[in-house]
Amino acid sequence: MSLDSSADDFVVFDHVQKSYDGEVLVVKDLNLNIAKGEFVTMLGPSGSGKTTCLMMLAGFEVATHGDIRLGGKSINNIPPHKRGIGMVFQNYALFPHMTVGENLAFPLEVRGMNKSEREAKVKRALEMVQMGDFAGRRPAQLSGGQQQRIALARALVFDAELVLMDEPLGALDKQLREHMQYEIKHIHDNLGITVVYVTHDQSEALTMSDRVAVFNDGVIKQLAPPDDLYERPENAFVAQFIGENNKLLGTITGREGDIVSVDVEGGMTSKALAVNCGGVGEKTMLSIRPERVTLNSDGPNGTEALVKELIYLGDHIRCRMTVSGHDDFIVKVPNAAGHQHLVVGERTKVSWQTEDCRALDA
Amino acid sequence: MSALPPYATTGQRIWHYGFRVICGLIFFFLIFPILIIIPLSFNAQDFFTFTPEMLALKAEGYSLKHYEDFFTNSDWQQAMTNSIRIAPVATILSVGFGTLAAIGLSQTHVPFRRAIMAILISPMIVPLIISAAGMYFFYSRIGLQGTYWGVVLAHAALGIPFVIITVTATLVGFDKSLTRAAANLGAGPVRTFFKIQMPLILPGVISGGLFAFITSFDEVVVVLFVGSAGQKTLPWQMFTGLREQISPTILAVATLLVAISVALLTTLELLRRRSERLRGMSPG
Numbered sequence: 001m002s003l004d005s006s007a008d009d010f011v012v013f014d015h016v017q018k019s020y021d022g023e024v025l026v027v028k029d030l031n032l033n034i035a036k037g038e039f040v041t042m043l044g045p046s047g048s049g050k051t052t053c054l055m056m057l058a059g060f061e062v063a064t065h066g067d068i069r070l071g072g073k074s075i076n077n078i079p080p081h082k083r084g085i086g087m088v089f090q091n092y093a094l095f096p097h098m099t100v101g102e103n104l105a106f107p108l109e110v111r112g113m114n115k116s117e118r119e120a121k122v123k124r125a126l127e128m129v130q131m132g133d134f135a136g137r138r139p140a141q142l143s144g145g146q147q148q149r150i151a152l153a154r155a156l157v158f159d160a161e162l163v164l165m166d167e168p169l170g171a172l173d174k175q176l177r178e179h180m181q182y183e184i185k186h187i188h189d190n191l192g193i194t195v196v197y198v199t200h201d202q203s204e205a206l207t208m209s210d211r212v213a214v215f216n217d218g219v220i221k222q223l224a225p226p227d228d229l230y231e232r233p234e235n236a237f238v239a240q241f242i243g244e245n246n247k248l249l250g251t252i253t254g255r256e257g258d259i260v261s262v263d264v265e266g267g268m269t270s271k272a273l274a275v276n277c278g279g280v281g282e283k284t285m286l287s288i289r290p291e292r293v294t295l296n297s298d299g300p301n302g303t304e305a306l307v308k309e310l311i312y313l314g315d316h317i318r319c320r321m322t323v324s325g326h327d328d329f330i331v332k333v334p335n336a337a338g339h340q341h342l343v344v345g346e347r348t349k350v351s352w353q354t355e356d357c358r359a360l361d362a
Numbered sequence: 363m364s365a366l367p368p369y370a371t372t373g374q375r376i377w378h379y380g381f382r383v384i385c386g387l388i389f390f391f392l393i394f395p396i397l398i399i400i401p402l403s404f405n406a407q408d409f410f411t412f413t414p415e416m417l418a419l420k421a422e423g424y425s426l427k428h429y430e431d432f433f434t435n436s437d438w439q440q441a442m443t444n445s446i447r448i449a450p451v452a453t454i455l456s457v458g459f460g461t462l463a464a465i466g467l468s469q470t471h472v473p474f475r476r477a478i479m480a481i482l483i484s485p486m487i488v489p490l491i492i493s494a495a496g497m498y499f500f501y502s503r504i505g506l507q508g509t510y511w512g513v514v515l516a517h518a519a520l521g522i523p524f525v526i527i528t529v530t531a532t533l534v535g536f537d538k539s540l541t542r543a544a545a546n547l548g549a550g551p552v553r554t555f556f557k558i559q560m561p562l563i564l565p566g567v568i569s570g571g572l573f574a575f576i577t578s579f580d581e582v583v584v585v586l587f588v589g590s591a592g593q594k595t596l597p598w599q600m601f602t603g604l605r606e607q608i609s610p611t612i613l614a615v616a617t618l619l620v621a622i623s624v625a626l627l628t629t630l631e632l633l634r635r636r637s638e639r640l641r642g643m644s645p646g
Contacts, residue, residue, distance in 0.1 A: 060542055080545040081554075093543035097561045106557075107547035158548070 009069070010036040010194055011057065011162065016066035018052050026052050028218040030066070034196065036161070039188050041197045043205040044215030045241070053215075054164050054198050059083050070162065086160035086193075088168040092151040094139040100126070100150050101135035107158040125157040126150075128187065145176045152184065156191070165197045169204065181207050202242050206230065214238050231289075235276050236360045239287040246293070246329050248286040249362060255280060260359050262286060266325025270301040270352075272359040283362035290318075290330040292356040295340055295348055302351030305329065307342050317342075323350060396620055403428055403613035410608060428614035438611065441599035448510070448595060449578040452517035456574035459518070460525025461567050465559070467526070468533045479526070486523040490583045493520070498587040508590035516588045517581060521574025528573070532566025565633045572626050580619070 011034040018027040027049040034040050042050035055061040056068060059080030067074050075083055095103050104122040113121070126132050129149040139147055148168060155163050165184075169177045185208050188195050199205055205212045206226040213223045214237070222229060222238045233239035240247065250264035260274045262284060270286060277284040308327060309320040316332045319342055323329040331350060333339055342348065366378055406425040407413050415423030432438045463482055467475050485493055497516050498507060506512035536559070544554040560567075582597040589598070596615060603612045 058542075058546060060545075080542070081548050081550050083546075084548065085546065087543070087546045089539050089543055091537070091539060093537065093539040095540060095543075095558060106544070106549070110548040110553065154547070 009033045010038075010071060011196065012067075012069040013053070013057075014067040014069065016053075016056065016063045016068060018049070018056060018061065019064045025064075026218055027056075027063075030218075030220065032213060032220065032223065034194060036194055037192050039185070039195045039197065039208060039210045041199060041205040041209040041212045042215055043199060043202060043212050043241075046200060048215040049218040050198050050213075050215045051166060054166055054196060057196065058085055058087055058164055084158075084160055086155035086158065086163040088148075088151045088155045088163070088165040090166045090168065090170060092139075092147045092168075094147055094150055094154070096139055098138075099135065100131070100137050100139065100142070103139070103150065104135075104154050104157050107154070111158065121157055125153040128156065129153045129183075144171055145180070148172060148180060152187070156187070156193070160193070162194045162196070165195065167199050168197075169199075170201075177204070178207075184208065206242075214241060216241070232275075233287060233358065233360070236285045236287070236362070239285075239358070239360055244290050244330060246288045246290060246323075246326075248288070248324060248326055248329075250284060250286060252277060252280050252282050252284055252359070259354060260284070262359060264324045264326075266323075268303040268324040270357055271354045272301075272357040273355050275358045276361050277359040284359045285362045287358045287360055288352050288356055290332045293329075293331045293350050293352050295331065295333065295342075295350060297349075297351050299351030300354050301357060302349055305331075305348055305350045307344055307346045307348060310342060310344060321348075321350070399613045399616050400620070403610060403617045405610050405613075408610060410610065410613070428609070428611045431609070431611045432614050432618075435611070438596075438599060438615070441594050441596045444593055445579055445596040448513055448517060448593065449575050452514045452521055452578040453571050453575040455514065455518035456521030456525050457567060457571045460522045460570055460574070461529050461563075463522070464526045464529035464533060468530060482526055483523045485520050494584040494587040497584060501588055507588060508592075510593060513585055513589045513593045513595075516584045517578035518574075520581065520584065521577050524573035524577065525567070525570030528566045528570035529563060530566075532563040536562060565636055568633050569630050572630050576623060576626060579622070 011032075013030045013032040016027060016030040017025055019025050030049075030053060032040075032053075042053060044050045052061060056063050057070075059075070059078065063076060068076060070083070070085075094100075095106070098106070101122055104125055105118050108118045108121055122135065123132065126135060129152055131146060131149050131153065134142065134146065134150070139150065142150065148171075151168065155165075168184075169180050172180065181204060184195075187193075188208075197205075197208065206229070209226060211223060211225055212229050214221045214229065216237050221241075222234045224232070224234075229238065230243050233242060233245075236247070239245045248262075248264045248270070250262040250270075252260050253263050253269070254261040255274065258274050259271050260277060261269060262272055263269050264286065272284075272286050303324055305321040305323045307319060307321050311318040311320075314335065316334050317339075319331045319333055320327075321329050321331060329350075333342065366375060370378070401416070402410065402412070404424045404426065405413065405416065406423055406427070413423055417423075466472060467479050467482075472478075494516075497519075501507040501512045501516070506515065540558055540562070541554050544558045545551075549557065579595075580597055581595070582601050585593060585595050585598050586601070589595070594602075596619070600612050600615055603609055
């Protein structure tokens with residue numbers, strides 16, 4: 001998928017800005033290209049501008065500045081009801097006075113489709129979400145998960161090429177949520193539709209997406225496939241926001257190609273991969289994923305650690321320790337046969353590979 | 363009614379029963395004057411008092427002659443016709459304008475919403491005699507005084523606040539994402555209004571309409587000012603009847619009006635239940 005070629009730019013945000021009060025920018029200079037058939041998730045804390053972006057795409061909010069294009073055409077001046085974009089709302093927004101069948105037939109009726117064609121399409125859409133027997137029910141007679149499926153079917157029934165989803169699984173319990181994640185993913189794969197998905201749940205974003213756009217404070221901090229995002233965060237915000245992260249603050253003392261030497265506050269020194277840091281003498285934040293830290297081995301970067309707390313999690317033991325004065329350093333010890341049994345108050349050694357330690361903006 | 367818990371103190375016991383007595387007295391105070399006219403309207407004599415025959419529950423003490431008078435007397439029939447011609451038209455105008463105003467005022471971007479709302483509600487708050495006098499002078503200038511449409515418009519103005527209040531209350535519970543969903547599914551604003559918003563706020567619209575209808579149907583002050591002999595409504599006829607010849611026919615008419623009001627309020631209650639059911643149905 002070549003994302004730079006304009007043929008693949010199905011949805012384009014071109015220098016889009018949004019301000020509600022004319023002073024504070026909720027979205028600052030957003031540039032985002034989404035290819036046809038792609039599943040892109042906008043992930044970020046609340047108030048980061050991700051939902052505003054989705055609403056601008058749906059047409060419920062107007063961009064203060066910049067251009068939004070769909071299939072090569074600017075949609076800034078097209079009202080929401082003429083955009084032909086499907087959407088699953090956070091609270092499902094099913095029409096309570098209509099049956100499930102009538103809810104699904106509504107977009108088809110609007111498009112002047114005849115009755116037999118309508119019925120066939122509604123039936124097919126309901127079967128796709130495994131709700132074939134529920135056409136005669138009212139939304140109130142359905143559980144949250146069933147309502148969610150109906151909302152999904154309604155967004156798909158009129159063959160929209162682009163479907164937006166605004167935290168659609170937020171109200172479901174964990175097990176159902178995980179199940180629906182797979183189901184949405186399968187529907188996406190089968191129909192070849194383009195999906196823009198908004199969530200604040202990072203595991204949801206990592207499981208489902210082709211690419212994830214991490215939002216913070218109105219800007220995209222990083223736009224990358226899930227594995228890149230987790231393994232190769234480009235800045236401190238992404239490293240901290242996605243997954244668990246150990247941060248060590250320090251000062252750069254030397255640089256050789258891509259490798260920097262860092263004096264970590266508290267006494268230790270470590271080599272790290274220079275990703276997003278300044279030159280010699282500048283502050284940096286080292287980021288190391290907990291599962292990339294090994295105990296007692298003699299890797300290139302190591303130091304002594306004091307075990308502060310142990311939490312048993314079944315498959316692994318989460319160990320909080322003090323490393324070089326940072327007392328929130330987490331190591332995951334897999335609960336494998338013959339694993340090392342740590343004791344609170346014990347001193348042990350920790351080490352990590354240079355390429356697993358990323359020097360980011362402080 | 364919850365029973366008293368075993369640990370209730372004497373004071374709590376006294377309050378428990380005293381509270382019920384007070385409630386009963388309040389009901390009596392409100393309902394008794396209305397109930398008393400019902401037996402009186404069947405009086406065989408032309409008096410406003412209970413005759414000894416009535417008190418003895420003898421059949422000859424009662425008759426339907428006042429009802430007969432109402433249905434045969436041309437003055438009363440004319441008044442009835444006028445009321446029936448005025449109230450529904452005034453109601454339709456109130457409902458139309460009131461609903462539109464309520465929807466407009468529920469949009470957050472409308473400037474001076476509170477001030478506009480206060481002005482629209484004012485006919486309900488300003489003493490009726492002041493509205494009536496104002497309308498009299500205003501309508502005289504523009505040639506509406508003493509006409510059918512003058513009375514209809516005046517009553518519509520009185521009914522609009524009820525519609526605004528009930529529809530606004532229904533709109534508070536209206537999920538705005540439903541109109542967004544409708545737009546997203548391709549429905550234009552007009553279709554969204556009639557297919558999505560209207561069915562869901564209908565209970566509020568109808569109960570507002572009922573209040574507007576009753577207001578017009580029972581109204582006497584404004585019609586005395588704005589109307590002329592040609593627009594003499596039932597309440598107006600009752601008012602003149604009270605002043606000129608004290609006939610128990612007024613009581614018969616009053617009983618009929620009470621019956622109509624009860625019927626309308628029952629409808630209102632049924633609608634309220636339906637609306638509650640619909641509210642319960644909206645997800646999230």
